[in-house]
Amino acid sequence: MSGAAETTYYTNDRVTVTNARFMVDGETHAISGITSVKLEVKKPNRILPAALIIFELLALTSGKNLATLSIWHWAIILLPGLIWMCFQRTHYTVTLASASGEHRALKSKVKPFVSEVVEAINQAIVRRA
Known part of the structure; x- marks a missing residue:
């Protein structure tokens, strides 16, 4: 040009x-x-964070009485997987x-x-x- x-x-x-x-x-x-x-x-590939959350839920519920767990137990166990999933971006x-x-x-x-x-x-x- x-x-x-x-x-x-x-x-x-x-x-x-x-x-x-x-x-x-x-x-x-x-x-x-x-x-x-x-x-x-x-x-993003969300398979690993989802697997982590499922693994944490299985570990949390294995042999324990769920009624005795506080909200802090749930938050501490599930938080890493949820944070990992939330920070993944397209x-x-x-x-x-x-x-x-x-x-x-x-x-x-x-x-x-x-x-x-x-x-x-x-x-x-x-x-x-």
Whole structure:
């Protein structure tokens, strides 16, 4: 695009998308080299925390009178598994495809942010032609 002004489709403190470049965390990708972009979703594996909670419940109930257990017994036994499960988050990734393969360019826990970046890159790809 010789002589043409660069149009910005999205910008913030971490990402800038123009009709010529996609810049993220100090890394620059040429829009002309990007063939497609997609948003990937990676959900956390909650099998281990769930197994821990089940194991803790089984250990708690084996051979004990449940009526004699206080709320503190329940909290202390179940808390590690519940905390582990609550702190797991879904990760969203901007994946760029080019002639050389796929590249994960941006990862975040905030879906609207990643969606906006993907949409801006799509606009830049469409309008470069």
